[in-house]
Amino acid sequence: MKLFKILCTFIFVIMFAQQGLGEIYVIDAVKNSVMHNNIGMNHFNEGYYYGAIQEFKIAISLNPNSQASAGYYDNLGRTYLIIGYPTMAEDCFVNAIRLNPMNLSYRQHLADTYRRMGNAALNNKLKEYLSSKNPLDSVMVGLLYIAKGDTNAGIIKLDEFCITQSNLILAEGVKAYLKTISPRKIENL
DSSP states (O other), X not given: OHHHXXXXXXXXXXXXXXXXXXXXXXXXXXHHHHHHHHHHHHHHHHTOHHHXXXXXXXXXXXXXXXXXXXXXXXXXXXXXXXXXXXHHHHHHHHHHHHHOTTOHHHHHHHHHHHHHHOHHHHHHHHXXXXXXXXXXXXXXXXXXXXXXXXXXXXXXXXXXXXXXXXXXXXXXXHHHHHHHHOSSOOOOO
C-alpha cells in the first residue's frame, strides 16, 4: 500500500510537470537571507528583540559565509547587546569582523562589548590585541584604549595605524572616526 502511494505521487508530479501546470521552484537562499535580515531589522526597530534575533539567525543560516552575512552577525550582536548578553554579542562581532575585516563599525561594536563586560574583560582583550602581530589588531587596541577611557592613547594608536596602513580601506574609516573623537582638530588626516 505504501509503495502504491509513492508511485501515485510520483505519477501525479510527472503529469503536472508535463502539462506545464507546475514549475520547479528553486529557493534562493541569498535572496531569502536578505529578506529575513530586513524582517529582523523591522523587529529590532520596533523593540521586538526576540523576533529580531530569530530572523537574524535565519538570515545567517541561509547565507553564513559572505560579506553580507557579516552585517547579519553585526545586527544579531547589537540585538544581544541591547538585551544584556555581551558574551553572545562578542561571538557575533568576531564573526562579522572575520567576514568583513575592513568594517570599522564592527570593531567599534566589539570594543563596546568588551567595555560592557567589565574592566577585567577589557584589560584581558587589550593584552591579547597588544601581543598580536596583525596590523588590523592595532585598530582594536586603539578602540579598546578609548573604551577604557584613555582617549589619548587610543587616538595615538589609531593615528599610527592610519600612517602605517594608509593603503587600506579601513584607514579611511579610522581617519573619519578620529576626526569625530579628537579633542583637537586634526588637519593632516
